[in-house]
Amino acid sequence: MPHRRGVRALWRRPPEQSARLRPRIGGAFRTLCLRAHFRCGTFCEACGIRRAPASRVRATKFALLQCQGPRTPAAHRVPFRRLLLPRRNAIHAPGARVARSCEVYCYSTTDTPDSYTRQISARTDVWRPAAGLSPTQMAEAIAGDEIDILVDLSGHSGVPQLAAMAQRPAPVQVTWLGYLNTTGLTRIQYRISDRFADPPGVTDRYHTEALVRLPHSQWSYRPFISLPVAATPPSAKKGFVTFGAFHQAAKISPAARRLWAQILTEVSDSRLLVVGVPRGRAEDDLLRDLAVCVPYASLQEYFRSFEAVDIALDSMPYSGGTTTCDALWMGVPVVTVPGSRSVSRSATSVLSTVGLPEWIAPSAAEYVRSAVRFAGERGLLAELRGSLRERMLASPLMDEERFTRDLEQAYREMWRKWCEGDPA
Numbered sequence: 001m002p003h004r005r006g007v008r009a010l011w012r013r014p015p016e017q018s019a020r021l022r023p024r025i026g027g028a029f030r031t032l033c034l035r036a037h038f039r040c041g042t043f044c045e046a047c048g049i050r051r052a053p054a055s056r057v058r059a060t061k062f063a064l065l066q067c068q069g070p071r072t073p074a075a076h077r078v079p080f081r082r083l084l085l086p087r088r089n090a091i092h093a094p095g096a097r098v099a100r101s102c103e104v105y106c107y108s109t110t111d112t113p114d115s116y117t118r119q120i121s122a123r124t125d126v127w128r129p130a131a132g133l134s135p136t137q138m139a140e141a142i143a144g145d146e147i148d149i150l151v152d153l154s155g156h157s158g159v160p161q162l163a164a165m166a167q168r169p170a171p172v173q174v175t176w177l178g179y180l181n182t183t184g185l186t187r188i189q190y191r192i193s194d195r196f197a198d199p200p201g202v203t204d205r206y207h208t209e210a211l212v213r214l215p216h217s218q219w220s221y222r223p224f225i226s227l228p229v230a231a232t233p234p235s236a237k238k239g240f241v242t243f244g245a246f247h248q249a250a251k252i253s254p255a256a257r258r259l260w261a262q263i264l265t266e267v268s269d270s271r272l273l274v275v276g277v278p279r280g281r282a283e284d285d286l287l288r289d290l291a292v293c294v295p296y297a298s299l300q301e302y303f304r305s306f307e308a309v310d311i312a313l314d315s316m317p318y319s320g321g322t323t324t325c326d327a328l329w330m331g332v333p334v335v336t337v338p339g340s341r342s343v344s345r346s347a348t349s350v351l352s353t354v355g356l357p358e359w360i361a362p363s364a365a366e367y368v369r370s371a372v373r374f375a376g377e378r379g380l381l382a383e384l385r386g387s388l389r390e391r392m393l394a395s396p397l398m399d400e401e402r403f404t405r406d407l408e409q410a411y412r413e414m415w416r417k418w419c420e421g422d423p424a
Contacts, residue, residue: 101408101412102149102408102411103125103126104123104124104125104126105124105125105126105127105128105145105147106120106121106124106126106127106128107128107130107138107141107142108121108127108128108129108130108131109130109131109133109159109161110131110159111131111132116224126145128141128145135161135163135164135166135167136164136167138161138164138169139164139165139167139169140169142164142169142170143169143170147169147170148170148171148172148415148418149170149171149172149173149174149411149414149415150165150169150170150172150173150174151173151174151175151176152165152173152174152175152176152178152183152188153175153176153177153178154178154179155175155178155179155181155183156179156181156183157178157179158178162183162185162188165185165187165188166185166187168187171418172189172190172414172415172418173187173188173189173190174188174189174190174191174192174212174411174414175188175190175191175192175209176191176192176218177192177218180193180197180321180342180343180346181206181341181342181343182206182207182208182209183208183209184208185208186208188208188209189209189210189414190209190210190211190212190414191207191209191210191211191212192212192214192218192407192410193211193212193213193214193218193342194213194214194215194216194217194218194219194349194353195213196217196345196348196349196352196353197218197342197345197346197348197349198211198213198342198345200213202340203340203341203342206341206342212410212413212414214403214406214407214410215406216353216396216399216402216403216406217349217350217353217396217397217403218349219321219325219349219350219353219397220397220398220400220403220404221322221325221329221392221397221398222398222400223303223325223326223329224299225299225300225303226329227300227303227304227330229330229331229385229386229388229389230306230307230330230331230385231385231386232382232385233310233331233378233381233382233385234307234308234309234310235310235378235381236378236382239269240269240270240271241267241270241271241310241311241375242270242271242272242273242308242309242310243260243263243264243267243270243271243272243273243309243310243311243312243313243371243375244272244273244274244275244305244306244308244309244310244311244312244313244327244332245260245272245273245274245275245312245313245315246275246276246302246305246306246312246320246323246326246327247276247277247315247320247323248276248277249276249277250318251315251318251320252274252277252315253315253316253317253318255316255317255364256313256315256316259313259316259364259367259368260272260291260313261290262368263313263368263371263372263375264290264291266368266372267371267372267375267376270375271290271291271292272290272291272292272313273291273292273294273305273308273309274291274292274293274294275294275296275302275305276294276295276296276302277293277294277295277296302326303326303330306326306327306330306331306332307330309327309332310332310375310381311332311333311334311335311371311374311375311381312324312327312332312333312334312335313334313335313371314334314335314336314337314347316336316337316339316344316364317339317341317343317344318343318344319336319338319343319344319345319346319347319348320334320346320347321346321347321349321350324336324346324347324350324351325350325392325397328350328354328356328388328389328391328392329388329389329392330389331384331385331386331388331389332385332388333356333359333374333381333384333388334347334350334351334359335359335361335367335370335371335374336348336351336359336360336361336367337360337361337362337363337364337366337367338360347360348360350397353395353396353397354388354391354392354395354397355391355395358370359374
């Protein structure tokens with residue numbers, strides 16, 4: 001197909017050249033954005049997104065709809081309508097039930113509802129199946145519902161709805177959670193994050209949206225199933241340490257494999273269990289004799305696999321978010337090394353929120369040294385196996401009421417600014 005050749009041509013360009021392209025919504029530009037997340041050494045500008053107007057996503061072919069938004073000084077004190085555009089995969093949808101000072105609408109683009117979509121739909125005021133709608137039809141439906149705040153949960157991933165948002169069907173538009181980067185779309189005013197994933201002054205210049213940092217965490221975690229934690233780490237029974245990796249294959253970059261191989265070399269008789277990746281996909285000469293790859297089969301088996309792991313190793317440059325939470329929930333600590341980009345700091349955000357800053361390495365060399373050092377602290381691993389779940393429960397990561405208050409306050413402030421004519 002012609003667009004595939006275009007994507008390959010774009011990807012072969014140096015990041016500096018790609019940054020000068022005039023990107024459009026979808027197609028090759030979307031592929032470039034997604035693939036840049038998995039590439040070590042690429043710049044944020046590789047996605048073609050900078051503050052310069054010429055390099056922002058071109059959305060001018062989409063006509064702006066007439067938004068229904070009051071702009072009176074007192075309007076920000078009345079209830080507002082919030083609309084979520086979930087990903088096709090509901091696993092990344094937020095778990096907390098929002099407070100009643102706003103109405104919650106959801107437009108679902110999935111054509112295969114499952115138990116998770118049914119759970120989420122039961123917690124909304126209005127659930128609208130939207131599979132098969134064109135971007136214009138979607139935008140017109142949103143405008144018809146007179147939505148005040150439109151929240152995108154996909155960005156350039158999953159089943160993106162940016163072409164609908166480019167028509168500005170709601171006066172306030174936000175992106176959050178499913179795509180930890182800028183969309184490049186200037187008609188989206190805000191991206192929700194926190195100070196750990198997006199430290200002030202570090203990533204703002206890579207965003208066309210204004211960053212809104214929740215005071216405690218951008219995450220609200222609730223496990224999909226809750227199995228009991230193993231009484232002891234596997235090293236206590238087997239006599240050797242087992243590291244684990246719980247990432248999709250694309251996240252296991254050459255840099256990650258090199259660092260993991262170095263860790264396995266320095267920790268004598270250690271093992272690496274790679275879960276969710278068929279054997280051969282994550283292997284090369286560095287890991288062929290050191291790693292065991294287990295294909296992902298079910299949520300039950302996925303959570304059970306943590307019982308065989310002492311320490312989880314985060315991926316880079318695309319860090320783990322949900323998998324980091326899952327590991328901690330099952331009593332398995334995670335070693336990570338954050339980068340300068342938002343997508344490289346997911347595990348850093350989670351670990352900081354739970355209160356485990358010592359597991360965050362400042363450099364690749366320290367990442368290796370930390371993993372090696374913690375592998376020798378068997379008493380610490382045993383203590384964490386029994387205490388991590390309680391630490392999570394006591395942290396902002398699982399305080400759903402506080403998270404909901406923080407999130408709703410952020411929406412309320414966005415709405416206040418709109419009503420008072422204050423731009424983002």
